[in-house]
Amino acid sequence: MAASNTTTSNAVVTMDVFRYEPDASELPRMQRYTVPFREDWVVLDALNHIKDEIDGTLSFRWSCRMGVCGSCGMMVNGEPRLTCNSFLRDYYPNPIRVEPLSYFPVIRDLIINLDHFLDKLEEVKAWLIPAEDRELSEGEYRQSPAQLAQYKQFSMCINCMLCYAACPAYGHHSEFIGPAALALAQRYNMDSRDGASDERADVIFSEEGIWDCTFVGECARVCPKNVDPASAIQQAKVEATKDFFKSVLVPWGKRQQPAESR
Amino acid sequence: MPRHQPATPAKQHIRPMPVGWWLKRTSYFLFMMRELTCVFVGGYALFLLMLVARIGEPDAFAALLEHPGSLVFHVLALPFVLYHTITWFNVTPKALVIYRGEEKVNPVIIAGANYVGWIVVSVALIWIAWIAIGSA
Amino acid sequence: MELLTHDILIVGGGGAGLRAAIAIGEENPKLSVGVVSKVYPMRSHTVSAEGGAAAVIKPNDSIENHIYDTISGADWLADQDVVETFVNQAPEEMIQLEHWGCPWSREPDGSVAVRPFGGMKIERTWFAADKTGFHMLHALFQTALKYDNITRYDECFATKLLVHDGRCLGVTALELQTGQLLPIAGKAVILCTGGGGRIFPFTTNAAIKNGDGMALAYRAGVALKDMEFVQYHPTGLPGTGILITEASRGEGGILLNKDGRRYLQDYDLGEPFDVTSPEHPRKRTMELGPRDRLSQAFELERQKGLTLKGEYGDYVHLDVTHMGQKKINKKIPFVRELCRNYVGIDPVHEFIPVRPVIHYMMGGVHTNVDGETPMPGLYAAGECACGSLNGANRLGSNSLTELLVFGARAARAAVKYTESLGDFPQSELLAQAQDEQARIRERYFKPGDGKGKESIAAIRTAMNDTMEDGAGIYRTDESLRKTSEILRELKERAKNVELADHSLSFNTELTAALELEYMLDIAESLAHSALARTESRGSHQRTDHPQRDDDNFLKHSLAYQTDGDPRIEYLDVVITKWPPGERVYGSK
Ligand SMILES: Cc1cc2nc3c(=O)[nH]c(=O)nc-3n(C[C@H](O)[C@H](O)[C@H](O)COP(=O)(O)OP(=O)(O)OC[C@H]3O[C@@H](n4cnc5c(N)ncnc54)[C@H](O)[C@@H]3O)c2cc1C
Ligand code: SF4
Ligand code: FES
Numbered sequence: 001m002a003a004s005n006t007t008t009s010n011a012v013v014t015m016d017v018f019r020y021e022p023d024a025s026e027l028p029r030m031q032r033y034t035v036p037f038r039e040d041w042v043v044l045d046a047l048n049h050i051k052d053e054i055d056g057t058l059s060f061r062w063s064c065r066m067g068v069c070g071s072c073g074m075m076v077n078g079e080p081r082l083t084c085n086s087f088l089r090d091y092y093p094n095p096i097r098v099e100p101l102s103y104f105p106v107i108r109d110l111i112i113n114l115d116h117f118l119d120k121l122e123e124v125k126a127w128l129i130p131a132e133d134r135e136l137s138e139g140e141y142r143q144s145p146a147q148l149a150q151y152k153q154f155s156m157c158i159n160c161m162l163c164y165a166a167c168p169a170y171g172h173h174s175e176f177i178g179p180a181a182l183a184l185a186q187r188y189n190m191d192s193r194d195g196a197s198d199e200r201a202d203v204i205f206s207e208e209g210i211w212d213c214t215f216v217g218e219c220a221r222v223c224p225k226n227v228d229p230a231s232a233i234q235q236a237k238v239e240a241t242k243d244f245f246k247s248v249l250v251p252w253g254k255r256q257q258p259a260e261s262r
Numbered sequence: 263m264p265r266h267q268p269a270t271p272a273k274q275h276i277r278p279m280p281v282g283w284w285l286k287r288t289s290y291f292l293f294m295m296r297e298l299t300c301v302f303v304g305g306y307a308l309f310l311l312m313l314v315a316r317i318g319e320p321d322a323f324a325a326l327l328e329h330p331g332s333l334v335f336h337v338l339a340l341p342f343v344l345y346h347t348i349t350w351f352n353v354t355p356k357a358l359v360i361y362r363g364e365e366k367v368n369p370v371i372i373a374g375a376n377y378v379g380w381i382v383v384s385v386a387l388i389w390i391a392w393i394a395i396g397s398a
Numbered sequence: 399m400e401l402l403t404h405d406i407l408i409v410g411g412g413g414a415g416l417r418a419a420i421a422i423g424e425e426n427p428k429l430s431v432g433v434v435s436k437v438y439p440m441r442s443h444t445v446s447a448e449g450g451a452a453a454v455i456k457p458n459d460s461i462e463n464h465i466y467d468t469i470s471g472a473d474w475l476a477d478q479d480v481v482e483t484f485v486n487q488a489p490e491e492m493i494q495l496e497h498w499g500c501p502w503s504r505e506p507d508g509s510v511a512v513r514p515f516g517g518m519k520i521e522r523t524w525f526a527a528d529k530t531g532f533h534m535l536h537a538l539f540q541t542a543l544k545y546d547n548i549t550r551y552d553e554c555f556a557t558k559l560l561v562h563d564g565r566c567l568g569v570t571a572l573e574l575q576t577g578q579l580l581p582i583a584g585k586a587v588i589l590c591t592g593g594g595g596r597i598f599p600f601t602t603n604a605a606i607k608n609g610d611g612m613a614l615a616y617r618a619g620v621a622l623k624d625m626e627f628v629q630y631h632p633t634g635l636p637g638t639g640i641l642i643t644e645a646s647r648g649e650g651g652i653l654l655n656k657d658g659r660r661y662l663q664d665y666d667l668g669e670p671f672d673v674t675s676p677e678h679p680r681k682r683t684m685e686l687g688p689r690d691r692l693s694q695a696f697e698l699e700r701q702k703g704l705t706l707k708g709e710y711g712d713y714v715h716l717d718v719t720h721m722g723q724k725k726i727n728k729k730i731p732f733v734r735e736l737c738r739n740y741v742g743i744d745p746v747h748e749f750i751p752v753r754p755v756i757h758y759m760m761g762g763v764h765t766n767v768d769g770e771t772p773m774p775g776l777y778a779a780g781e782c783a784c785g786s787l788n789g790a791n792r793l794g795s796n797s798l799t800e801l802l803v804f805g806a807r808a809a810r811a812a813v814k815y816t817e818s819l820g821d822f823p824q825s826e827l828l829a830q831a832q833d834e835q836a837r838i839r840e841r842y843f844k845p846g847d848g849k850g851k852e853s854i855a856a857i858r859t860a861m862n863d864t865m866e867d868g869a870g871i872y873r874t875d876e877s878l879r880k881t882s883e884i885l886r887e888l889k890e891r892a893k894n895v896e897l898a899d900h901s902l903s904f905n906t907e908l909t910a911a912l913e914l915e916y917m918l919d920i921a922e923s924l925a926h927s928a929l930a931r932t933e934s935r936g937s938h939q940r941t942d943h944p945q946r947d948d949d950n951f952l953k954h955s956l957a958y959q960t961d962g963d964p965r966i967e968y969l970d971v972v973i974t975k976w977p978p979g980e981r982v983y984g985s986k
Contacts, residue, residue, distance in 0.1 A: 022273040023901035040637065052855035056898040056907040061437075063604040066640045066736060068532055069441045078286070085739060105274040107575055108904035113274060115265065115552075118438070122263065127540040128499030140496040142508030148501060149364040155501050155533065159440055168290055171279050184540070191499065215353060216293040234357035263543045265550040266432075269400070272575045272903055 070158035131195025154187035163219035179229030407584025411439030414780025415590035417805030423545035447531020448643035450523035451798035453488035472789025473936035517688035566776035577902025581831035599862035625761035626928035634755025668984015769808025790936025
């Protein structure tokens with residue numbers, strides 16, 4: 001807003017946009033568009049300009065335009081970004097290359113398939129499994145601000161998938177549960193109300209779980225919400241290691257398989 | 263929660279990892295370097311074990327250390343082991359998150375503690391070696 | 399085409415839809431539930447809600463207080479039995495969400511914290527910093543993951559209700575990935591499709607808020623209730639319309655005109671206390687008055703020339719600098735993030751430019767206290783419904799709670815209703831779906847003759863402009879007639895929209911065209927309802943009829959679609975214990 005007064009009237013930006021139209025061709029291509037440059041426009045505004053004024057066939061996802069719904073992640077000049085939060089002015093006057101998030105299968109143009117992520121979220125049981133049951137009439141569980149702070153950061157994940165698009169381990173092995181799903185599992189493990197870290201352990205500590213992570217650390221760098229999934233994974237590795245030593249040294253202290261409690 | 267799946271799945275475009283992917287980003291390159299050079303860390307650990315095995319035999323111990331091959335190995339391994347050490351130290355605050363009330367303890371302090379410990383131990387070792395050499 | 403069947407079908411995966419789905423999972427895990435959503439559920443617009451959700455929990459508060467605040471906030475157009483039910487059930491629902499893991503902000507003793515909100519006598523708004531809706535939606539979505547009897551239809555776009563023998567029995571939905579039209583049957587259908595703020599140019603609402611469910615019901619002959627009542631939120635960012643939550647004022651933020659004066663004191667909203675006074679901010683006065691009154695005050699201030707001028711129109715200042723960095727980071731961190739990203743200012747040191755912005759639709763599909771519409775088998779909950787809780791003006795933070803209370807109630811009512819139902823009339827439903835498929839093909843996939851080609855964007859912009867010009871904060875007979883006239887023309891023009899994209903795979907141009915059709919329908923119902931209400935009440939302000947008129951208009955409007963202009967009927971408001979009175983904010 002403040003900066004918008006400096007809109008350069010006739011300036012334009014070149015956008016190179018990844019196109020994949022399965023109905024027309026097996027092969028993707030890049031298409032070049034020229035859009036007006038405005039100081040206060042984000043990449044998403046430019047894409048909407050293309051769709052509304054130049055080429056109605058371009059497809060992409062978006063909704064909130066305020067960085068919270070997680071729909072609009074794309075590769076912008078090779079970096080995974082929320083396009084509603086990436087300003088043209090940061091690239092201008094260079095051309096901007098927009099592609100679908102890396103490593104994911106592409107459905108159409110800039111739209112990726114993220115169904116596997118949601119399946120994984122379910123596999124790691126990313127929901128609260130209370131340590132002790134409580135009736136509604138007994139009111140809320142008590143949780144101190146300090147206890148809340150323990151997991152709060154990991155609960156900020158908007159499922160935007162930027163971290164997956166930055167993770168070569170995921171690129172090589174799409175079965176890897178991946179940064180965000182692991183961070184969300186850890187979010188519940190660290191919630192003082194939850195009592196099911198044992199139940200989640202088998203999946204989290206598996207080959208497809210934390211041990212697929214080779215600590216590249218890019219997930220934490222690209223995360224727009226400062227979730228730091230890398231930290232979640234490292235913390236889980238420490239837990240797993242402790243768990244392993246416990247089971248070797250004190251076999252009777254092995255974690256217990258709780259009864260079916262889905 | 264099951265999800266509905268299309269009767270005939272849509273065609274999807276899969277992009278293979280490009281061959282030179284690890285050259286595209288510094289962090290990827292550094293990661294690749296770690297993967298490639300971890301043999302040196304392993305080798306160094308092996309070397310230490312060999313030393314430990316000779317702990318009762320001072321001559322063999324010294325011979326192993328003074329062997330030219332060992333010297334070459336040390337010169338080669340040192341930078342890589344240092345690189346890995348620094349990586350580990352910097353990872354510590356990710357694995358070890360300490361809260362003071364609602365505030366996280368600054369990760370720089372946690373990583374810094376490693377470096378301080380490292381320096382203290384190194385100085386102590388040099389000092390012991392110094393005394394040992396002096397008294398020999 | 400194969401008919402997909404469920405016991406209960408929910409259209410919409412936002413707060414209301416997910417709460418309903420879970421309620422069925424809890425009620426009877428044997429019932430199969432389908433959740434159809436045009437975006438992945440966690441992308442739904444509930445995710446953007448910032449400030450909080452109201453429910454009585456603290457000992458200094460009372461059920462009676464919350465009821466009174468809601469009814470007076472609604473300018474007595476709320477059904478009082480509905481309000482009572484809502485307020486009584488609200489605490490239980492909120493605690494339930496806490497038990498499902500929602501990370502509510504806490505007091506030092508570990509109990510949930512509450513904050514003051516506009517129009518509320520006492521602080522009773524639960525919050526999760528300033529990302530309340532985000533945390534609620536993700537807690538609901540993640541909780542829903544554990545139910546095996548719920549099937550998600552992600553990215554499936556509902557185009558029509560399937561109705562047979564007067565009963566609603568499902569929808570047709572476009573499977574975006576493949577472009578196939580799915581006939582999905584349910585013995586009961588619950589619409590949870592959210593609001594339609596996108597009919598206006600300048601809104602806090604996300605791109606997906608196009609009034610889809612309202613239009614679906616309207617087309618099937620169900621009335622839209624109280625559509626003339628649309629809420630302007632007093633503090634949106636100029637240009638983008640991004641919301642700066644009311645919590646910023648709840649935590650002490652103040653509004654200043656161009657001379658730095660707290661101008662609300664000039665509009666019958668009480669006396670200001672100094673920001674350093676322990677009495678600031680005082681509930682139900684000044685910056686914590688209700689949204690309709692604050693937005694109207696802005697407009698009057700603007701007419702006096704006392705607002706500031708910017709590229710995106712006039713604005714005033716929201717000042718939170720006195721809160722200091724620490725409190726801002728703890729209580730409204732998202733506000734800081736948004737200001738830095740989208741305005742390039744840091745509210746710790748600078749004023750935030752704000753202006754009123756379309757935020758919420760009080761009106762919607764006509765339902766009773768159990769979410770039942772007049773059509774058997776059709777239910778509605780959340781923002782797309784009008785169960786007459788919000789009347790002429792919704793109080794901030796009542797809506798998130800409303801999603802829970804009425805999502806759950808509609809689900810329970812639907813469960814009961816389906817118990818007595820037998821098999822689906824397969825062939826009839828399939829025939830309807832075939833017709834719908836033919837309609838879409840015929841309308842959008844036939845290569846056009848290139849004549850009279852209209853663009854979706856142009857019609858949408860024209861609709862936006864006429865809504866703001868004629869049906870904005872202040873309205874007149876003349877302005878509304880003109881808007882209705884233009885809408886009629888736009889509906890004609892929309893018939894000539896031709897798509898450039900004829901592919902099946904994820905055709906977002908097609909969905910944009912269908913959304914435009916929905917928006918034009920509900921815009922029309924809104925303009926005509928507003929035209930017929932010749933009084934001023936809550937958010938509906940007619941300069942040609944400036945007084946509230948209880949004799950003629952203590953009534954809900956019901957808009958029915960016809961071949962011509964909508965038909966407007968009226969329904970009495972339910973008044974039980976709280977006779978209509980004057981709305982007093984601040985000392986009188
Ligand atoms: C910026 C902002 C902040 C807010 N802050 C607050 C607050 O602090 N407190 C408060 O109480 N209220 C707040 N509100 C209001 C409140 O958030 C909304 O009223 C509420 O979230 C609406 O929820 P819903 O479940 O009804 O709909 P939504 O969350 O909008 O969900 C609608 C669902 O319907 C689906 N859908 C829509 N059309 C179709 C179709 N054709 N086919 C298939 N699926 C469809 C969508 O995919 C989506 O899943 C805020 C609103 C906004 C805009
Ligand atoms: S962890 Fe961060 S980058 Fe990954 S999905 Fe969540 S918000 Fe996006
Ligand atoms: S559009 Fe919602 S995150 Fe960008």
